[in-house]
Amino acid sequence: MFLKTNWWKALAVMLLLYTAVAGLLMPVPRLAILNESIRNLYFHVPMWFGMTIILATSVYYSIRYLRTPTPQLDILSHESAKTGILMGLVGLATGSIWARYTWGAWWTNDPKLNGAAIAMLIYGAYLVLRSSFQDEQQRARISAIYNIFAFAAAMPLFFILPRLTDSLHPGAGGNPAFAKYDLDSDMRLVFYPAVIGWTLLAFWVTQVACRFAFLKQKVYEKQLA
Amino acid sequence: MKNSLRNALALLAALVLPVLRALAQAPGADTPEMADALRQSGKIYVVVAVIAVVLTGLLVYLISLDRKIGRLEREMRD
Numbered sequence: 001m002f003l004k005t006n007w008w009k010a011l012a013v014m015l016l017l018y019t020a021v022a023g024l025l026m027p028v029p030r031l032a033i034l035n036e037s038i039r040n041l042y043f044h045v046p047m048w049f050g051m052t053i054i055l056a057t058s059v060y061y062s063i064r065y066l067r068t069p070t071p072q073l074d075i076l077s078h079e080s081a082k083t084g085i086l087m088g089l090v091g092l093a094t095g096s097i098w099a100r101y102t103w104g105a106w107w108t109n110d111p112k113l114n115g116a117a118i119a120m121l122i123y124g125a126y127l128v129l130r131s132s133f134q135d136e137q138q139r140a141r142i143s144a145i146y147n148i149f150a151f152a153a154a155m156p157l158f159f160i161l162p163r164l165t166d167s168l169h170p171g172a173g174g175n176p177a178f179a180k181y182d183l184d185s186d187m188r189l190v191f192y193p194a195v196i197g198w199t200l201l202a203f204w205v206t207q208v209a210c211r212f213a214f215l216k217q218k219v220y221e222k223q224l225a
Numbered sequence: 226m227k228n229s230l231r232n233a234l235a236l237l238a239a240l241v242l243p244v245l246r247a248l249a250q251a252p253g254a255d256t257p258e259m260a261d262a263l264r265q266s267g268k269i270y271v272v273v274a275v276i277a278v279v280l281t282g283l284l285v286y287l288i289s290l291d292r293k294i295g296r297l298e299r300e301m302r303d
Contacts, residue, residue, distance in 0.1 A: 007229035009291070013284050014237045020276045022241065024269060032257040193240060204287065211294045218301050 009204055015197030019043075022190045029184055033102055040098050041183075042190050046198035047091035048116075048158070054202045055084035055123075059151045062144035074140035075213045078130065081147060083206040085123045087198075092116060103168055112162035112169035119154035126150050 023042040031038060058080035065073040095113070100106050107113060129146055133139035162172035183191060263269045 005229075007232070009288070010229055010233040011236070013288075014233045014240075016280060016284065017277060018237060018240045020280050021273055024273050024276070030256045030259055035257055036260045189240075204291075208287070208291050208294060211298065215294065215297055215301060 008200055012197055012200035012204055015193045016201060019190060019194040019197050023194065026190050027186050029187070037098060037101060038187075040094065041187065042194040044091060044094040044098060045191070046195045047087045047094065049195045050199040050202040051084045051087035051091060052155075052158070053199050054080050054087065054206065055151055055154070057203075057206075058084060059148055062147040065140060065144045069137065069140065071136070071140070071217060072214065074144070075210055075217070077144060077147060079206050079209040079213060081123065081126060082209070083202050085120070085127070087202055088116070088120050088123065092120060108168060110162075110167050110169055110172070111165050112167050112172040115157035115162050119157040122150045122153055122157075 019042055023039055028036070028038050058077050061073050061077035061080060065077055095116075096106050099108060099113075126143060126146055130139055130143045133142065159171075162169065165172075260269070
């Protein structure tokens with residue numbers, strides 16, 4: 001994450017602008033029920049891709065924290081998790097809106113939806129857990145361990161359990177998410193850049209948040225000295 | 226930075242050019258309803274322009290935050 005270069009931020013800007021423009025203008029398959037709302041694919045699905053990648057990054061820093069406990073690694077892990085949680089909540093909200101106008105309800109008792117909601121609650125507990133410690137080292141160590149378990153519990157809820165039963169959601173209930181009838185070559189031209197763009201934006205926001213937290217820590221250290 | 230900007234612009238051009246193909250898309254009869262009228266009247270470009278401006282505004286704000294924090298980092302170092 002601590003790439004000193006800025007090229008990937010320029011890339012994020014380009015890809016996001018491209019996603020907004022091409023996402024509305026590029027041809028999409030003419031499908032019943034979905035109609036033009038199929039374009040949500042460029043905005044709803046990348047939230048989950050980005051969330052998964054950034055939460056995996058958070059686990060990576062948590063493991064590194066447990067090997068060499070430094071406040072920096074704790075901040076990196078915490079801020080990554082916060083960005084991941086934000087993306088997950090945005091993903092749930094956008095999915096709910098999309099469900100209302102294609103499936104007819106804001107929420108259905110679909111394994112994919114409920115799995116995602118439970119996973120978000122697990123991560124909500126991560127934030128509650130963090131805020132319940134006075135001691136910084138204890139907070140960092142225990143939340144690093146919890147973070148690893150949260151990731152291990154959340155990933156099957158997102159990607160494995162929904163495939164085992166029937167589901168309306170693509171990519172669940174035996175429906176492959178990226179079969180050729182779901183995503184044609186025109187849509188791939190926007191979808192993959194969108195995933196990369198939104199993921200890079202998540203890393204960018206996280207990097208800025210981490211640098212701010214580092215600065216805050218430095219200021220406190222100076223005041224104590 | 227110069228180089229990366231040029232690369233980014235080349236990438237953007239490569240990505241946006243296929244959009245022109247969208248104009249060649251003709252609706253057939255008896256197919257699911259799409260927003261063809263919105264496209265024919267060209268009002269869709271108004272929506273695209275508005276979204277692009279909003280997104281640009283937010284990204285410029287993020288860039289300015291990034292640079293402010295960078296300046297603070299340099300100040301703290303010395």
